[in-house]
Amino acid sequence: xxxxxxxxxxxxxxxxxxxxxxxxxxxxxxxxxxxxxxxxxxxxxxxxxxxxxxxxxxxxxxxxxxxxxxxxxxxxxxxxxxxxxxxxxxxxxxxxxxxxxxxxxxxxxxxxxxxxxxxxxxxxxxxxxxxxxxxxxxxxxxxxxxxxxxxxxxxxxxxxxxxxxxxxxxxxxxxxxxxxxxxxxxxxxxxxxxxxxxxxxxxxxxxxxxxxxxxxxxxxxxxxxxxxxxxxxxxxxxxxxxxxxxxxxxxxxxxxxxxxxxxxxxxxxxxxxxxxxxxxxxxxxxxxxxxxxxxxxxxxxxxxx
Ligand code: F6P
Numbered sequence: 338x339x340x341x342x343x344x345x346x347x348x349x350x351x352x353x354x355x356x357x358x359x360x361x362x363x364x365x366x367x368x369x370x371x372x373x374x375x376x377x378x379x380x381x382x383x384x385x386x387x388x389x390x391x392x393x394x395x396x397x398x399x400x401x402x403x404x405x406x407x408x409x410x411x412x413x414x415x416x417x418x419x420x421x422x423x424x425x426x427x428x429x430x431x432x433x434x435x436x437x438x439x440x441x442x443x444x445x446x447x448x449x450x451x452x453x454x455x456x457x458x459x460x461x462x463x464x465x466x467x468x469x470x471x472x473x474x475x476x477x478x479x480x481x482x483x484x485x486x487x488x489x490x491x492x493x494x495x496x497x498x499x500x501x502x503x504x505x506x507x508x509x510x511x512x513x514x515x516x517x518x519x520x521x522x523x524x525x526x527x528x529x530x531x532x533x534x535x536x537x538x539x540x541x542x543x544x545x546x547x548x549x550x551x552x553x554x555x556x557x558x559x560x561x562x563x564x565x566x567x568x569x570x571x572x573x574x575x576x577x578x579x580x581x582x583x584x585x586x587x588x589x590x591x592x593x594x595x596x597x598x599x600x601x602x603x604x605x606x607x608x609x610x611x612x613x614x615x616x617x618x619x620x621x622x623x624x625x626x627x628x629x630x631x632x633x634x635x636x637x638x639x640x641x642x
Pocket of ligand 1: 491492
């Protein structure tokens with residue numbers, strides 16, 4: 338997120354546009370927690386996790402009063418356009434603002450990679466690299482003790498973190514919200530098969546959306562007699578210094594948003610499609626449904642043995 342803020346701020350100011358930082362998302366837009374940014378406000382932030390502007394969920398912004406108040410604040414300060422970084426909720430807020438007369442640009446920023454209109458969301462690469470490093474460490478103990486480790490990764494309703502991390506750590510089973518699973522068929526049978534070909538320790542990756550790692554772990558221990566342990570990675574996945582991929586895509590998206598504004602184009606979502614940065618209409622973006630990469634999932638299961 339900081340890399341987006343930096344790119345937007347610098348490319349705007351260098352083109353004669355003033356930039357205001359809004360603290361804590363739409364809450365700050367309603368309360369007027371806003372300050373002017375300059376080229377140096379965004380120094381030394383590209384390597385930092387989190388966001389220098391802070392963030393918050395804003396139930397008030399879902400009400401018409403909240404939106405009217407935000408529009409008043411924008412008009413008082415002279416804000417013509419809001420650049421929102423976030424997920425679907427942030428985009429819906431941006432669309433409401435644009436319908437109320439304040440132009441918007443949206444940039445997909447969430448570790449979940451769950452935004453249908455974009456192949457990539459800023460934060461995903463950092464999150465999966467963190468998850469991979471953590472699970473590599475968990476594996477050391479699973480390997481030394483001939484155990485099974487059942488690890489929960491984030492990704493509310495989207496299995497992309499589980500799928501990509503699962504491939505990277507060679508998980509014996511990967512359970513995601515998009516694919517209905519059966520403990521016997523999708524976990525136990527896979528463990529038995531890999532055991533027959535010499536495997537002695539197992540990593541099972543579970544998306545947090547399934548909310549049941551304890552049961553899965555108990556099931557494995559009971560049926561297979563293999564000592565099994567659970568680990569919930571949790572918010573470590575949402576922090577830390579961003580990867581190169583995240584810094585580069587975030588920088589590109591931030592610059593691209595400002596380039597569109599300079600051409601008089603507004604109310605777009607900046608997305609990655611087939612490795613290119615392009616833009617689509619907000620309404621079209623919000624109507625799209627995220628498709629799970631079933632092909633990659635099948636391939637992952639084939640080789641994770
Ligand atoms: O949407 C990003 C995400 O990290 C999800 O993966 C997770 O379910 C959620 O946020 C956690 O939200 P909170 O920090 O508010 O509990």
